[in-house]
Amino acid sequence: MRPHEIAAGIAEQTLALAQGDEVEVLATVERxxxxxxxxxxxxxxxxxxxxxxxxxxxxxxRQGCASTDRVDAxxxxxxxxxxxxxxxxxxxxxxxxxxxxxxDAPTVLERPLPDLDAFDADARAxxxxxxxxxxxxxxxxxxxxxSASATGIAVANSRGVHSAATTxxxxxxxxxxHPSGASGWASWLGADxxxxxxxxxxxxxxxxxxxxxxxxxxxxxxxxxxxxPDAVADLLDFLGYTSFGARAYFExxxxxxxxxxEQLFPASLTIVDDARTPETVGLPFDxxxxxxxxxxxxxxxxxxxxxxxxxxxxxxxxxxxxxALPAPxxxxxxxxxxxxxxGDATIDEMIxxxxxxxxxxxxxxxxxxxxxxxxxxGMTRDGTFLIEDGRLTRPLTNARFTQSVVEALTGLQAxxxxxxxxxxxxGGACLAPxxxxxxxxxxxxxx
Amino acid sequence: xxxIALAALDxxxxxxxxxxxxxxxxxxxxxxxxxxxxxxxxxxxxxxGLGVRVIADGAWGFSATADLSPDGIRQAARxxxxxxxxAARTWSAPVRVADAPxxxxxxxxxxxxxxxxxxxxxxxxxxxxxxEAMRAEPLVTVTAGSIDAFGVDKVFASTEGSVxxxxxTEVGAGIVAYAITDGEVHPRSYPNSxxxxxxxxxWEAVLALDLAGNAPRIxxxxxxxxxxxxxxxxxxxVILDGSQVALQVxxxxxxxxxxxxxxGDEAAFAGTSWVxxxxxxxxxxxxxxxxxxxxxxxPGSIGSFGYDDxxxxxxxxxxxxxxxxxxxxSSRESAAAIGRSSTGCARASEWNRIPLVRMTTVSxxxxxxxxxxxxxxxxxxIYMETNxxxxxxxxxxxxxxxxxxxxxxxxxKLGRMIKNPNYTGITPAFWGSLDAVCSPKHWQxxxxxxxxxxxxxxxxxxxxxxxxxxxxxxxxxxxR
Numbered sequence: 001m002r003p004h005e006i007a008a009g010i011a012e013q014t015l016a017l018a019q020g021d022e023v024e025v026l027a028t029v030e031r032x033x034x035x036x037x038x039x040x041x042x043x044x045x046x047x048x049x050x051x052x053x054x055x056x057x058x059x060x061x062r063q064g065c066a067s068t069d070r071v072d073a074x075x076x077x078x079x080x081x082x083x084x085x086x087x088x089x090x091x092x093x094x095x096x097x098x099x100x101x102x103x104d105a106p107t108v109l110e111r112p113l114p115d116l117d118a119f120d121a122d123a124r125a126x127x128x129x130x131x132x133x134x135x136x137x138x139x140x141x142x143x144x145x146x147s148a149s150a151t152g153i154a155v156a157n158s159r160g161v162h163s164a165a166t167t168x169x170x171x172x173x174x175x176x177x178h179p180s181g182a183s184g185w186a187s188w189l190g191a192d193x194x195x196x197x198x199x200x201x202x203x204x205x206x207x208x209x210x211x212x213x214x215x216x217x218x219x220x221x222x223x224x225x226x227x228x229p230d231a232v233a234d235l236l237d238f239l240g241y242t243s244f245g246a247r248a249y250f251e252x253x254x255x256x257x258x259x260x261x262e263q264l265f266p267a268s269l270t271i272v273d274d275a276r277t278p279e280t281v282g283l284p285f286d287x288x289x290x291x292x293x294x295x296x297x298x299x300x301x302x303x304x305x306x307x308x309x310x311x312x313x314x315x316x317x318x319x320x321x322x323x324a325l326p327a328p329x330x331x332x333x334x335x336x337x338x339x340x341x342x343g344d345a346t347i348d349e350m351i352x353x354x355x356x357x358x359x360x361x362x363x364x365x366x367x368x369x370x371x372x373x374x375x376x377x378g379m380t381r382d383g384t385f386l387i388e389d390g391r392l393t394r395p396l397t398n399a400r401f402t403q404s405v406v407e408a409l410t411g412l413q414a415x416x417x418x419x420x421x422x423x424x425x426x427g428g429a430c431l432a433p434x435x436x437x438x439x440x441x442x443x444x445x446x447x
Numbered sequence: 448x449x450x451i452a453l454a455a456l457d458x459x460x461x462x463x464x465x466x467x468x469x470x471x472x473x474x475x476x477x478x479x480x481x482x483x484x485x486x487x488x489x490x491x492x493x494x495x496g497l498g499v500r501v502i503a504d505g506a507w508g509f510s511a512t513a514d515l516s517p518d519g520i521r522q523a524a525r526x527x528x529x530x531x532x533x534a535a536r537t538w539s540a541p542v543r544v545a546d547a548p549x550x551x552x553x554x555x556x557x558x559x560x561x562x563x564x565x566x567x568x569x570x571x572x573x574x575x576x577x578x579e580a581m582r583a584e585p586l587v588t589v590t591a592g593s594i595d596a597f598g599v600d601k602v603f604a605s606t607e608g609s610v611x612x613x614x615x616t617e618v619g620a621g622i623v624a625y626a627i628t629d630g631e632v633h634p635r636s637y638p639n640s641x642x643x644x645x646x647x648x649x650w651e652a653v654l655a656l657d658l659a660g661n662a663p664r665i666x667x668x669x670x671x672x673x674x675x676x677x678x679x680x681x682x683x684x685v686i687l688d689g690s691q692v693a694l695q696v697x698x699x700x701x702x703x704x705x706x707x708x709x710x711g712d713e714a715a716f717a718g719t720s721w722v723x724x725x726x727x728x729x730x731x732x733x734x735x736x737x738x739x740x741x742x743x744x745x746p747g748s749i750g751s752f753g754y755d756d757x758x759x760x761x762x763x764x765x766x767x768x769x770x771x772x773x774x775x776x777s778s779r780e781s782a783a784a785i786g787r788s789s790t791g792c793a794r795a796s797e798w799n800r801i802p803l804v805r806m807t808t809v810s811x812x813x814x815x816x817x818x819x820x821x822x823x824x825x826x827x828x829i830y831m832e833t834n835x836x837x838x839x840x841x842x843x844x845x846x847x848x849x850x851x852x853x854x855x856x857x858x859x860k861l862g863r864m865i866k867n868p869n870y871t872g873i874t875p876a877f878w879g880s881l882d883a884v885c886s887p888k889h890w891q892x893x894x895x896x897x898x899x900x901x902x903x904x905x906x907x908x909x910x911x912x913x914x915x916x917x918x919x920x921x922x923x924x925x926x927r
Contacts, residue, residue: 032903033530034902034903035533035534036902037537038711038712038713038714038715039710039711039712040537041537041538041539042506042533042534042536042537042538043507043534043712044507044509044534044712044801045506045507045508045509045530045531045533045534046508046509046510046511046530046800046801046903047509047510047511047526047527047530048510048511048512048799048903049511049512049513049514049523050496050511050512050513050799051513063486063489064489064490065488065489065490065491066490066491066492066493067490067491067492067493068492068493068494069493069494069495069496069513070493070495070513071513075493078493079493082491085567086489086490086491086567087489089489089566089567089568089571090486090489090571091486091571091575093485093486095485120533121529121530121532121533121534122533122536124533125533125534125536125537126536128537129536129537132537141711141714143711143712143714143715144715145715145716145902147902147903173715173716174715175714175715177714251588251589251625251627252588252627253589253625253627253632255630258630327488327490328478328480328487328488328489328490329488330480330482330487330488330591330593364718364840364841365838365839365840365841366838367836367837367838368836369835369836369849369867369869370631370632370867371632372627372630372631372632373630375926377836377838377847377849377925377926378838379838379839379840379841379845381840381841398840398841398845400838400840400845400847400871402847402925402926403926441926443847443871443925443926444845444847444871444922444925445845446840446842446844446845446873
């Protein structure tokens, strides 16, 4: 059986065991493997087979949840009873609408799935070896991962939702380090591991590493920047986490609530969440089983939308966009498939338009200092360069930034025409182009 | 559970492993959380599975499964061996691990009142009372609180002959009031941010926090922050409260002294370290006031245990003594790489994860100062409390932290309240500027249950003892 069929079977079995006015079951069946390398050799090779079930029981307007990764009948029955007991202890919640109905739910959906049997430990080791060779042959040191997963997810509820899908992805990352401390980075994410360009990925990182030798510190200050797709993906991730969800909108900690309808950014900027485009990987429905909608969050420069789930859609009297996280969900709905609509510039053209600025390959350890203006701090990493007279000149040591993303995007100069699919910390994937921004505030340097 | 572990060892040996260890772990958790008068979550979870780690053909392999049937156990063990053999493709030398004692033992963490036996109703009532008390402050528009209970039973067995059973309980609780006005968000938390305080104990520890009693104070402070002065952009003296010192220790001393990072095994993800293996007993890490100890035997700490996940006994050892680097956090493999014994810091976050070098209870030892005397001894500066944001570079040198609240210090007294205080620095220079640490009266262990490391990601429970401390010439008010 395919993973979603196994998950759907577990979900239906559990649904039959649970008692409550309404019941929702989320079942997940996962197979994953990760080959990790460092110091030019594989040092960690792991694999996992797992299944888990989450049950939400509603009694009146009271909810309780329980989960288990033991899927025998007795454990599932105990899980259902724990969820019901939790619901009986909860106070009434007049805001609770009801669980979604079948009109909101898609039927069984399937994405292209990585062939994990073909991409086995030997195949992953060969890919890792091909990546490592690009560094080792140049006296560089490589570290990174080659991984793949296939996940079947099923959501079933007592109102008639029966959504199931199989999804998965393969991923590779590589950091290439020069003895001087210089480094370069490359990453790849896709649905089909046979498309992994292992040698060229390793080559990209190694070239960037060699080009980064001899780096000098950047004097703190405000500079025009070109952010490569990996760096842009970090910004998108934090925009999604802080600003694009209904809870932050309702509580007015999101800039969307403060600037809705204003021409806040240049008209060239459109940010959407779209889980169903073939260009991405991920689930076509949310963890309540509701079909994910394409939502324009920034529409031609105007803060225009937020993502919702059943609770927040009812609370705000908006449509349910299908962005629920697994219950219980204290974070509210979240976009997991953000994308910036492509522009028409190449990276060379963006660099060529800057007299003196900075090129950033990726960021490291970004965190939020103020959610309302998406004020972030973090470091650059693995390929930072000075731009002078329209071309990359000197490599730069890693620099700290402290910058409001909202403020930075008001100075958007150009958007890349090519986008890369990049995995994010929230467990999603985003489609990120390179961006050229008029000003970015670098506030410190290492050493 | 013991039989499952031993069956896994047999299967791994039959499949060709030259070494194997197996962990069978049963975890339970229960969460109750509220937000702005509404129950956000009442939930429980249960997880039970097996992780098998082997050495075959001189390389590591690891496989995990929740299928604990005889077939499931055999399949996991065989897969671990197959993974090791595939990994051996890129090996230039076989795995070496430091010796460890062969142990048969049981260990149990202390817990007076089983938190899983306390009714959900009692937990909710406690949180809703505190939540209502915070919402009495009109400028506080969002409130939140949570109580978590976590229980672990696990068996470790190895082909060297160790069989170790351990069990412990943890509880965590906290509340936060948000004043949100005019595009500014001001959180104020008790007893700490990011979920509160987590300890290895029972329900008695939650009751001792007195969440409701502290709710009005933090709500008032959140409201006052809306009127507070911005943090000046300057270089000045900073006094940090114990919880922020704990996080500073975590990021800029704990992580850089993890030996696997030092050796490059975490390079691509979490990064390496500014510290080198050869720096042991030679590197000046900070001032003479800097004394840091790792102690996995600290009672009541979520960084404590009887044995690590390689069966190595819990230990107490120096990491920095009078400002000089004197020790590393290590596993059997990383310790062997530098010719030393393991310091017992190999831990896996769950049954389906491989042990990595993790912090235990890594603490800044207390000094001699009373807090009031320390403030009185400071002519000018800023006192900051409770972390709100953290970031540090991939070598663990350049950091920037923000706190929820600050007060200016003028003429030896706390003055006006400061909103959005933050500070930045470089690790050895910052610790070199440490000139005072408060006394044992002000020292406590702070739990950090969200320490991320490794691929696949592992979220570990670690802890840090700390007291308020003073640092000179610190850059504050970055980009505000």
